Structure formats: structure tokens, C-alpha cells
Amino acid sequence: MKVLVYRTSAVLLVIVVGVLLSSLLLFAGERSKGPLEDLAATVTSDVARFEKQLVGGDQRNSRAASLRWFNQYRTHKALLNAPDTILVGAYDNNTAQSYEHIVALEESLQVKLPIMQLYTAWGSKKDQGFPMLRAQAIQDLGSIPMITWEPWLDDFDRKEFTTKQPANRVNEGGLKAIATGRYDAYIDKWAGAAKQFGAPFYLRFGHEMNDPYRYPWGPQNNDPADYIAAWRHVVSRFQKLGATNAVWIWSPHPAYHNYREFYPGHDYVDWIGVTTLNYGAVAPWSKWYSFDEIFGSSYAEFSQYGKPIIITEFGSLRVGGDRAGWFRQALTDVPVKYPAVKALVFYNNASDVTTTYKSLDWSFDADKKVLAAATQAMKTWRVQHSPIQRLLKEKLLVAAPRAGQPGLPRGGK
Amino acid sequence: MWRNKANNADPLWQFRAAASPQTVHKLGLAVLVVAGCASILHLADWWFRAEHVASLPLFLVLTFIFWWGIIRMVVLWISYLRISKPAPKPAPAHKSVAIFTTSSPGEPLSMFEKTLAACARINYPHTTYLLDDTRDPRFREVAEQHGAVWLELVGLPGAKAGKINAALQRTDEEFILVLDPDHIPFPNFLDEVLGFFDDEQVGFVQVSQAYYNQYRSFTARGAAEQTYGFYGPTQMGMNGLNCAVAIGANCTFRRKALESIGGHGTGLAEDLVTAIRIHAAGWKSVYNPVVVSRGLVPEDLGSFCKQQLKWARGVHEVLFAEVPRLWGRLSFWQRLSYLTVGTYYVSGATMLLFLLIPYLFFWGGLQPANMDFVEFVLNWLPVGVFGVLIYLYVQRWLCHPEEERGLHWRGMFLKFACWPVFFLGFVLSLWNGKIPYIPTAKLADGHFTWFAWPLLAHQFLFISTLLYVVVDRTYYTPEARLALSSADVWGMMAFAGIAFLMTSGGLFAAYQSSKLTPKEPWAAVPLPTAGHPASNQPLAA
Numbered sequence: 021m022k023v024l025v026y027r028t029s030a031v032l033l034v035i036v037v038g039v040l041l042s043s044l045l046l047f048a049g050e051r052s053k054g055p056l057e058d059l060a061a062t063v064t065s066d067v068a069r070f071e072k073q074l075v076g077g078d079q080r081n082s083r084a085a086s087l088r089w090f091n092q093y094r095t096h097k098a099l100l101n102a103p104d105t106i107l108v109g110a111y112d113n114n115t116a117q118s119y120e121h122i123v124a125l126e127e128s129l130q131v132k133l134p135i136m137q138l139y140t141a142w143g144s145k146k147d148q149g150f151p152m153l154r155a156q157a158i159q160d161l162g163s164i165p166m167i168t169w170e171p172w173l174d175d176f177d178r179k180e181f182t183t184k185q186p187a188n189r190v191n192e193g194g195l196k197a198i199a200t201g202r203y204d205a206y207i208d209k210w211a212g213a214a215k216q217f218g219a220p221f222y223l224r225f226g227h228e229m230n231d232p233y234r235y236p237w238g239p240q241n242n243d244p245a246d247y248i249a250a251w252r253h254v255v256s257r258f259q260k261l262g263a264t265n266a267v268w269i270w271s272p273h274p275a276y277h278n279y280r281e282f283y284p285g286h287d288y289v290d291w292i293g294v295t296t297l298n299y300g301a302v303a304p305w306s307k308w309y310s311f312d313e314i315f316g317s318s319y320a321e322f323s324q325y326g327k328p329i330i331i332t333e334f335g336s337l338r339v340g341g342d343r344a345g346w347f348r349q350a351l352t353d354v355p356v357k358y359p360a361v362k363a364l365v366f367y368n369n370a371s372d373v374t375t376t377y378k379s380l381d382w383s384f385d386a387d388k389k390v391l392a393a394a395t396q397a398m399k400t401w402r403v404q405h406s407p408i409q410r411l412l413k414e415k416l417l418v419a420a421p422r423a424g425q426p427g428l429p430r431g432g433k
Numbered sequence: 434m435w436r437n438k439a440n441n442a443d444p445l446w447q448f449r450a451a452a453s454p455q456t457v458h459k460l461g462l463a464v465l466v467v468a469g470c471a472s473i474l475h476l477a478d479w480w481f482r483a484e485h486v487a488s489l490p491l492f493l494v495l496t497f498i499f500w501w502g503i504i505r506m507v508v509l510w511i512s513y514l515r516i517s518k519p520a521p522k523p524a525p526a527h528k529s530v531a532i533f534t535t536s537s538p539g540e541p542l543s544m545f546e547k548t549l550a551a552c553a554r555i556n557y558p559h560t561t562y563l564l565d566d567t568r569d570p571r572f573r574e575v576a577e578q579h580g581a582v583w584l585e586l587v588g589l590p591g592a593k594a595g596k597i598n599a600a601l602q603r604t605d606e607e608f609i610l611v612l613d614p615d616h617i618p619f620p621n622f623l624d625e626v627l628g629f630f631d632d633e634q635v636g637f638v639q640v641s642q643a644y645y646n647q648y649r650s651f652t653a654r655g656a657a658e659q660t661y662g663f664y665g666p667t668q669m670g671m672n673g674l675n676c677a678v679a680i681g682a683n684c685t686f687r688r689k690a691l692e693s694i695g696g697h698g699t700g701l702a703e704d705l706v707t708a709i710r711i712h713a714a715g716w717k718s719v720y721n722p723v724v725v726s727r728g729l730v731p732e733d734l735g736s737f738c739k740q741q742l743k744w745a746r747g748v749h750e751v752l753f754a755e756v757p758r759l760w761g762r763l764s765f766w767q768r769l770s771y772l773t774v775g776t777y778y779v780s781g782a783t784m785l786l787f788l789l790i791p792y793l794f795f796w797g798g799l800q801p802a803n804m805d806f807v808e809f810v811l812n813w814l815p816v817g818v819f820g821v822l823i824y825l826y827v828q829r830w831l832c833h834p835e836e837e838r839g840l841h842w843r844g845m846f847l848k849f850a851c852w853p854v855f856f857l858g859f860v861l862s863l864w865n866g867k868i869p870y871i872p873t874a875k876l877a878d879g880h881f882t883w884f885a886w887p888l889l890a891h892q893f894l895f896i897s898t899l900l901y902v903v904v905d906r907t908y909y910t911p912e913a914r915l916a917l918s919s920a921d922v923w924g925m926m927a928f929a930g931i932a933f934l935m936t937s938g939g940l941f942a943a944y945q946s947s948k949l950t951p952k953e954p955w956a957a958v959p960l961p962t963a964g965h966p967a968s969n970q971p972l973a974a
Contacts, residue, residue: 038468042471056811068915068919082912123911
């Protein structure tokens with residue numbers, strides 16, 4: 021009996037201590053995950069930057085060289101916010117490994133695309149921090165990143181960002197939680213990385229906040245006042261940390277005419293962003309709308325804010341009308357009828373699953389008629405790249421160091 | 434006397450014994466093993482997730498090569514829990530003992546002089562037999578000079594085992610110690626062995642195999658390092674599970690046990706064949722972790738690889754021919770043990786696949802798994818930590834810890850460099866192919882051994898891939914792709930670089946082997962006198 025007790029307790033002791041030891045290491049691993057991931061991300065972008073320096077090749081042939089005229093815009097925030105031209109850009113869903121798709125698209129359109137847009141969600145996962153590698157890659161290609169920053173609150177580590185709300189209801193009143201500082205640690209880290217990135221970039225935070233059927237930061241979960249408070253809070257954190265290179269795009273949905281209630285105020289917004297997507301006859305609730313019908317009806321109001329306007333998602337589906345005609349008309353009208361529009365981002369998304377139960381194909385890079393119509397229409401634009409000298413005198417924002425960039429101080433004198 | 438002085442000075446030529454396992458130490462080990470197993474469960478929970486599969490066949494291959502090593506490690510850990518050392522038993526008087534040592538054409542006579550002289554000094558009364566097929570009269574002279582019986586056994590099939598079986602017919606001693614001619618026995622050899630035969634069930638007693646020429650080269654050092662753990666904690670664990678294996682050298686058999694299986698086994702792994710048959714016949718085995726002789730370990734890479742190829746091929750012979758035949762008569766642990774020993778050289782195949790991963794990526798665009806590197810490191814690290822801790826912890830049971838402790842990195846480099854050899858052995862065994870004749874470089878002929886060619890080919894592949902990738906990325910990769918693919922490409926290159934580094938170790942061994950000056954290491958060895966454990970021996974100056 022004594023032997024049995026002795027042996028049983030020895031075995032139990034061994035198991036308990038062993039499992040404890042193992043848990044201790046796992047716990048240490050869990051704790052070091054964040055810092056390790058940050059380190060890995062830093063190493064990743066450092067390796068990419070180092071490689072760019074080594075194999076950067078002939079700067080004269082680089083895409084950045086062909087976009088040299090844009091350099092003076094993207095390095096001057098004041099100029100960037102009052103361009104004398106229409107800056108064109110694109111979003112493409114097929115850019116996980118490469119931006120070749122966008123380069124191909126600009127060859128088809130015979131126009132350079134200085135803006136490259138990407139989407140990223142809030143959260144604790146490793147790809148939910150500031151997308152340094154992508155921003156750097158876009159910057160190195162001579163463009164400016166436009167980051168649509170979506171405050172989904174589901175992916176936060178509940179141990180770090182504690183709340184009494186159950187996990188499936190964490191988005192309810194989420195904007196108030198943001199405004200009162202629950203997610204400050206995340207915001208600050210993101211802003212710190214953005215500051216480190218250094219170059220100006222468009223930041224489109226909490227877009228389509230007035231659409232109650234779309235995103236969790238919409239009015240179904242929040243009051244407009246909370247949206248404004250959250251926006252101002254986020255902008256203030258950026259300013260406090262010196263991340264002044266963020267260019268803020270306030271981007272409501274034009275179909276819901278309540279957007280005025282969500283405007284955060286002149287001092288907190290740089291651009292007004294408007295989504296202009298024609299769903300055509302793809303769903304029972306949709307019909308074919310012209311660009312004028314979608315965008316024109318609200319333009320009068322949007323232009324009153326006195327801010328430059330960016331069409332953040334520009335595109336039309338195929339079903340229900342003349343797609344090439346839609347593009348031709350829209351692109352012909354923009355500089356003439358809507359002079360406040362200073363930027364336009366093509367929505368070349370072959371797989372949009374945000375709206376309908378099936379994936380929608382907005383891509384037009386294989387649609388020869390659309391490409392021809394768009395190319396032709398944009399040729400009529402009288403754009404000139406001769407920026408206003410007064411704006412150029414304002415303080416130069418030094419871009420993140422790039423390979424072969426001349427004129428950077430070299431130490432010593 | 435000069436001999437005593439010399440023996441006192443040289444730690445190698447003193448009797449050594451592994452520490453007896455104490456309960457408190459075994460509890461500590463058990464804690465580490467439980468922790469290690471818990472970490473492995475955690476790793477498995479993470480590894481086997483659908484989101485990690487990039488290409489199912491490749492993922493299965495990767496899973497196989499990764500978990501193959503882990504499962505073998507767990508089996509080893511569990512056997513460590515049964516580490517045991519047989520209680521010393523004095524040798525009973527008046528037993529008849531034979532020592533068999535064999536000589537073959539080409540073996541240096543001076544080595545036999547040393548070995549036979551040392552045999553003559555073994556305390557316990559015995560008869561030494563030289564099983565000779567050299568047809569060289571000097572061997573007979575040397576044997577008789579040292580009081581050994583000379584048996585001429587020419588033209589027998591089955592090499593060493595054939596001669597042993599023939600000698601068994603011509604002798605009648607109850608116990609037979611099979612001693613390799615390069616092993617110089619200590620005087621107390623038989624005293625450390627014979628007592629265990631008091632148990633009528635014991636069929637053979639194996640002791641440790643230790644070496645005295647490991648300082649000669651990187652290869653020798655690495656080869657010796659690979660054996661330290663095996664002759665310490667590993668065999669002690671197998672002893673506790675009654676599945677200690679005979680190693681061919683330094684093994685003492687009961688004649689009845691050998692006769693019960695129709696004589697010593699033959700083939701490339703004759704020792705293992707003999708052991709499994711004796712186990713299957715119901716005999717017990719004893720492993721005594723003591724150093725009572727020291728011999729030679731291969732000094733040049735060519736000889737080492739040749740030895741490994743012979744074993745790899747032989748071990749697979751056991752796996753395919755003996756294990757299935759004797760399966761029903763083996764205990765659970767014996768089955769597991771022979772399966773584990775029999776599949777040791779499968780690592781040649783897993784290593785080849787491991788080496789192929791980066792080249793499949795660079796030349797074929799294939800990626801086996803969608804695993805995040807940081808996540809992999811974090812999930813794998815506890816397993817690695819406990820693996821190393823257990824490896825170091827069980828070193829308290831090495832036969833000669835002061836000499837043998839360490840991380841054994843040379844052994845790791847050498848094992849890595851042997852993958853072509855293991856792979857060849859593995860492949861040959863699939864169709865029962867014969868080992869091709871491979872000329873072993875005589876020492877210092879200034880040439881790389883044939884076995885190093887695949888290593889050179891691997892280095893060439895790495896360097897040309899590196900050049901290809903550099904050129905491709907400098908001149909042909911669109912700049913729109915460069916930054917986003919950078920981490921994947923250079924991460925994979927770093928992975929391939931590990932193999933490049935490990936292979937460089939093997940090539941260094943090959944280079945050093947080609948420059949090695951031949952020497953007769955036994956010439957400088959004084960005859961061992963340490964007849965008692967070093968600890969309690971009152972050595973008179």
C-alpha cells in the first residue's frame with residue numbers, strides 16, 4: 021500500500037511538474053509572439069529594402085523615374101492636398117506577390133497610376149499592423165499608398181484588449197470604445213510604424229460609416245457622434261505621435277444622404293472620398309445607374325466642404341447596360357462637370373465578396389472596349405504637372421530612404 | 434614501472450563505468466520527458482491544420498520527414514525512462530572462456546601483437562584463439578608467442594561470422610568473447626562480464642565500445658561522438674527493456690545461446706542478426722556500461738562511409754528479413770527497438786527530401802506548406818529546448834562523462850554528410866542489391882573520397898541556384914514583384930544555406946581525410962593494467 025501511494029504520487033508529481041514546465045515555455049512563447057512577429061516584419065522589410073539597394077538596377081528605367089513628376093506632389097503634403105491635376109490610381113485584388121497587374125493596367129490605360137490602394141483590418145494578428153512592406157514597395161515604385169483602414173474589432177486579442185462584451189458583440193458601440201481609448205495601444209503602434217514609414221500616404225479610415233447594411237462600424241452599431249469622436253480621437257493620436265504623414269480621407273457612402281451627420285470637421289479631414297460603383301442589374305435591389313446618377317446627385321454637397329474629392333472606388337459591372345459607355349461618359353465628365361475631383365482610383369477587383377453572396381467581378385483589365393473608352397476619355401484631360409510654387413515652398417516631407425535617391429544628406433557636413 | 438605511470442597519466446586507459454541510475458535523477462528525467470511530450474502534443478496540434486497545406490502531396494512528404502525524426506526521438510526518450518545498470522556480480526570461478534579474435538589478409542601484424550599481448554594479460558583464466566585466414570606464417574608466430582591458439586580457417590564463406598562458426602565447432606568453452614582485433618582489452622574485461630551469466634537465461638553480455646584514436650581527425654572525433662550516447666544511456670535504456678543489442682565486438686556469448694540459433698548470424702549486420710535471433714529464442718541480454726577495452730574508430734571519411742554503408746545495408750537486411758520472420762517471438766519493446774534500429778538509416782531518404790525542398794521552390798515554384806515562420810519557430814522551440822535538455826541530462830549516464838560530454842556537433846555534421854551513404858544503403862535494400870565495390874582511399878592519397886562527390890554536387894547545386902536567383906532578381910524580376918517576394922525567396926535561400934553549411938562540414942572532413950598521414954595508433958598505446966575500477970584502485974606509484 022505504502023509503495024502504491026509512493027509510486028502514484030511520484031508519477032503524478034512528475035506529470036504535473038512536466039506539464040507545468042512545458043506550459044511555462046509555451047506561455048513564454050505566447051508572450052514573445054508579438055515582439056517576435058514585429059521583429060520578423062522588420063527583418064522582412066529590411067531584407068526587401070537591402071535587396072532593392074543591391075539590385076535596384078538602372079534608376080533611369082525604373083517606374084519611379086517615369087513618375088518623377090509625381091515626386092514633388094508626394095513629398096509635399098500641401099501640394100498633395102491641392103493638386104492641379106487629377107491623380108489616378110487603382111486597386112487590384114491580385115497583388116499578393118507582385119504589383120505587376122497594376123503596372124500592366126497602366127500600360128493598357130496609357131496613363132501612370134500614382135495611387136495604389138490596399139485594404140487592411142484592425143486586429144491583433146500579425147498582418148493587421150501597419151503594412152510596412154507593401155507601403156514601402158508602393159513607395160519604391162514611385163506611387164503613393166492609399167490604405168483603407170477598417171476598424172473590425174473581432175480580431176483583437178481579448179487578453180490584451182479586455183472588455184466585458186461577449187466576443188460576438190464586440191462591435192456594438194465599438195466606435196465609442198475606440199473614442200474612449202480601449203484600442204489606443206493598437207492605434208499608437210500603427211501610427212508609430214506609419215511615422216517610421218515617413219512618406220505621405222492616404223489613410224481612409226472607417227469608410228462607408230453611414231451604410232447600415234455593410235460594416236460593423238456602421239450606424240446599426242454606433243451613433244454618428246461616436247463616429248466623429250472616434251475619428252477625432254484616432255487623428256489626435258497620430259498627431260500626438262508625430263505621424264503627420266497620414267493624409268486623412270473621410271469616405272461616406274453617397275447613397276445614404278445622412279452622411280453630413282458623420283463629418284468629423286474641417287480640421288480633421290484632408291480629402292472627401294466617394295465610392296462610385298455601378299452594380300448594374302446584378303441583384304434584385306440594384307439597377308443600372310449612370311455615373312451622374314450615383315456621384316452627381318451628391319457632388320453639390322460634397323464640394324461644399326472645400327476639400328479635394330477622391331473617387332475611392334470607381335467602376336461598373338457588366339450586366340444591365342453599356343459598360344464601356346459608362347466609363348467613357350464618367351471619365352469625360354469628371355474634369356469638366358466635377359472640378360473638385362482631384363483623384364480617382366479604379367476598382368479592378370476580380371473577386372468582390374463584400375456585398376453579395378457570390379463574388380462580383382469588377383475587373384476591366386481584360387475588357388478591351390472599356391480600356392479603349394477609358395484611355396480615350398482620359399486623353400482629353402488637360403492635366404499639367406506644374407505645381408503651384410507657393411505650395412512648394414512649404415516644408416518638405418522627407419520620404420523614407422530609397423535606393424539611389426539623390427540629395428540625401430551624407431553625414432559629415 | 435613506466436607502465437603504471439603512463440596509465441595513470443592517460444585517462445583513456447583506465448577502467449570506466451557509467452553512473453548507476455538514481456531514483457531522484459530518473460524522476461528529473463521523467464519530468465523532462467513529460468514536458469517534452471506535452472510540447473510535442475502542442476506542436477502536433479498546431480502542425481496538423483488544413484490551413485497549412487499548400488500542396489497536399491508535398492505537405493504529406495514534409496510531415497513525414499519532420500515527424501519521422503520526432504517520433505524516433507520520443508521512442509528514445511521513453512526508453513531512457515527505463516535506464517538501468519545491472520548490479521555488479523563477481524565472476525564465478527572455474528568457468529571455461531574462449532576469446533575469439535579474427536585476422537584477415539591485409540591487416541597489420543603489429544596491431545595483433547598489441548591485442549594478443551593485452552588478451553594474455555586478462556585476469557580471468559581463458560583461452561585466446563586467433564581465427565586466421567591470412568596465410569601469413571608471422572600471424573601464427575605472434576599468436577603462439579602470446580600464448581594464443583592459432584586456428585587456420587581459410588576459404589570460409591561469411592567472412593568473420595563464418596570463421597567464428599567454424600571455430601565454435603573446434604572448441605568447447607562455455608563462454609565466447611568475440612573481440613575485434615583493433616580492440617585492446619583491459620585485464621578486468623572478463624571479470625566485468627561473466628558474473629551476469631549466473632542467470633541461466635542470459636544469452637549474451639555486451640559492454641561498451643570505446644575508442645582511443647578519436648583525436649586523429651574531425652571524422653574520427655565525429656564518428657566517436659555519434660556513439661557516446663548509444664553506449665551510454667541508449668543501451669542502458671534498452672537493457673532495462675531487455676532489448677540491448679549485440680554490437681559484434683566486445684560481446685560475450687553463452688555457447689548454448691549461439692548453438693540454439695544455429696551459430697553466429699552472418700551477413701552485413703551479423704551482430705544484429707545474432708542478437709535478434711538470440712532474443713527471439715527467449716534468451717535475455719545484459720548491457721554493462723563499462724569501458725573494458727578501447728579500439729579504433731574510422732579516421733578518414735571514406736572508411737567511415739564504407740562502414741556506415743555496410744551497416745545501413747545490413748540493418749535493412751535485418752529489418753526486411755529477420756524482423757518479420759521473428760516478429761511473433763519478440764516482446765513489444767524488442768519489436769520497437771529492432772524497428773527503430775532497423776530504420777535508422779531511413780534518414781538518408783528523409784534528408785534527401787529535406788534538401789530538395791528549397792530547390793523545388795526555386796526551380797519548380799513549389800511550396801510544401803503555408804506556415805508562418807515565426808509561428809513555426811514558437812511552436813517548435815519548446816520541443817527543441819526539451820530535446821536538448823534531455824540530450825544533455827542523460828549524459829550523466831555516459832560511460833566516461835568527462836571525456837564524452839558535449840553537444841557533439843561534429844557528430845551531427847558527420848551524420849548530415851552521410852545522407853548519400855544512408856540513402857544508397859536504403860535504396861539498395863529495397864531490391865536487395867549488393868553493395869558496389871568502392872575503393873577506400875588509402876590514407877593520404879590526396880584525393881577526395883568517392884563518398885564526398887554527392888556533397889560536392891550539392892554545394893554546386895546551391896551555388897548555381899544562388900547565382901541564378903541573384904541574376905534573375907537583378908535583371909529579370911519585374912520591380913513590381915521584387916519587394917513583395919523578397920522575404921519568401923531569401924528565407925528559402927537561408928534554409929538552403931543551412932544545408933550548405935552542414936555539407937561544408939562533411940567536405941572539410943573529406944579534405945582533412947585526404948591529407949591525413951597514416952599512423953599506427955596502437956604503437957604508442959601502453960598495455961592497460963587497470964584491473965579494478967579506477968575509483969577504488971589503490972595504484973602504487
